[in-house]
Amino acid sequence: MDKKLEPIVKAAQEKFGAVVEEFRGELHLVIKPEKIIEALTYLRDEQKFEMLSAMTASDYYPQSAPRFHVIYQLNSLAKNLTLQARVPVSGDQPKLPTAVGVYGMTNWRERELFDMFGINFEEHPDLRRILTPEDSEGHPLRKDFPLGYEEPQFTFNYDEVALRKMFAKE
């Protein structure tokens, strides 16, 4: 662990009950969903993590509590440090408070997570689908969403597949 990170981790443990994990020199703080906004605000204002590098999620289906982990990759330009906050989210009607007030970039990233994982960010100003079409169903990056596959057209199944391509000849 980086020496500069030690006081920050200690403070996070005391204030927010964060659980610390380490892998290949990267620090992960596992924080409870109800504390996350408070923790992000603290890290931004007091510990100079002024930028959120990445925000993503991971699905641990079929495990249901917690099914998702929402990941905030924090970045400090002033101290040249990086830190990861992970929030476990339950699989039954997943929801999380929005961080738009803390980091502006979460606006689009939360929309992306809503679209891809179906995680509901409460009080988000504009929670619409962002990448997939408005009328599509399901959340693609969930593990129970099929990858989707269409038979490619070869010589042996040419006619069969051509039936599907109704616009191919006009």
Place this chain on the structure above:
Amino acid sequence: MTQIEQVSIEKFKHLVSERALTGETMLLNMGPQHPSTHGVLRLLLELDGETVVNCIPDIGFLHTGIEKNMEAKTYQKAEVMTDRLDYMNPLGNNLAYCMAVEKLVDLDVPVRAQALRVILTELQRISSHLVWLGTSGLDLAAMSMFMYCFREREQILDIFELVSGQRMMTTYFRPGGVWRDIPVEFEKVVRDFLKIFHKRVDEYETLLTKNPLFLDRTMTLGKLDPALALSFGVTGPPLRASGVNWDLRKARPYMGYEQYDFDVPTRTEGDVYARYLVRVQEMRESLKIVEQALNKLPLGPVRSDNRKFVPPPRSEIGVSMEALIHHFKLWTEGFSAPKASVYAAIESPRGELGVYMEGDGSPKPHRVHMRTPSFDNLGVLPHIVKGALVADLVAILSSIDIVLGDIDR
């Protein structure tokens, strides 16, 4: 096939001003097919005459499902997908992906491979900036820029073709090194390019830097405040043009960037013109890096000899039983990664390109997330175009250098 959706104002009520509801301002679609959106981006504009009141980007027209598709492929095969993310910077994407895999499985990279990676990603940075310069020149009616920039870009593509056999989607970097060693002509070809490119950058600058028409269309436009930029996660040239000196190559050196001597160009104005200057200066700095890396290109292997992750060379397979087994295992099953997650980031031409990768003990990744710079850079656009004219919107949009493949993934 679904029908094209009808846009009704009801859906965007919370995003537009009240005047749009009474019809006082006009809602206008720009894109998805528009010559100056640099791809398939739709901007819903609320206009008061020619002034932009609100701008609502609509993305996803190139959503490819790359992250989902990678979960269905082994670590080696998933790399092919990364080329097609940010198609101006395929080698940079490969590098970020390989770094994440190497970090996840704890794999070493020989010094020669590191130097080759630096040379090629820096050339890629130049070629990416050249496409940007050409196309944004085209947007601002500097047609000849397009022709000049693509002339030099072809030379860089020839170098890529020489080392890998492909012009754009090379997949030349592999976990543990590079695909194979460079051919003997490589050094000469790169040196030829270095020799002429200095003059060519000067040529571009004579055409644009002090051109009054260009200055009128770029200066003081699209001002980006550093605090806003940090809050929105803007990285790369737009951030550096706003006065924040942040470059991952300097701050967290990877692939031996610490041994090369180069500057990080920054400006404080934060406008379109400053971003132009930063990028042109970056091309010169990249040249410096390539030259230094080429001068002290170390000899030695180009792939790690950790046979659990890197396939053995062809010559060994005929004589060694063990090599044959490793080869067979790696190309049928692939290698497994531990159940853990890593985050690796590089400085791509557009900003911080990060890869979040999570393994689950199997040969396929559990989750790969590409933190693509264009996505967050575009997110700030609605905040910097307010009050600009429609014609200026084109300049501002091209100045943040978006690649739609990078945004939609």
Place this chain on the structure above:
Amino acid sequence: MGIEQKLGNMGVVTTTLENTVNWARTNAMWPMLFGLACCAIEMMSAQAANYDMSRFGMEIMRASPRQSDLMIVAGRVSKKMGPVLRRLYDQMPEPKWVIAMGDCASCGGVFNNYAIYQGVDEVVPVDVFVAGCPPRPEALIHGVMTIHEKVKGETIKQYAEKYK
């Protein structure tokens, strides 16, 4: 067509209507400026100085579908883009042709998943498929030449049947 040889001293040319129409169509075919993904960059390369597609009367890329004859689908077509692509195709005036440039537009390429159409021929009729990921500019030019050959072979009877 070799007009020069046939011209003679009379200033009069005799040829068939089909030949004249097809000659006019092939030598001023205006492609639509419509890039989707990676292949669009190679399409730009084909337009730029080194490959110079204007040698074949293809230099005017039109930004509006209403002014163009040829749609080069350069890149992967997502489920969200499909309807837009179809509308653009419908807006093009007849006669119109389509080139599916690259593997993704031809057959889905490496992306066989929920988001991508497995070939743009599920959306619009395609005349020429160009293989490659992305195809080199030469390959695109070859595709364009192929479409020229195809147009030259069309007859009035075919037009009549197609547009009746």
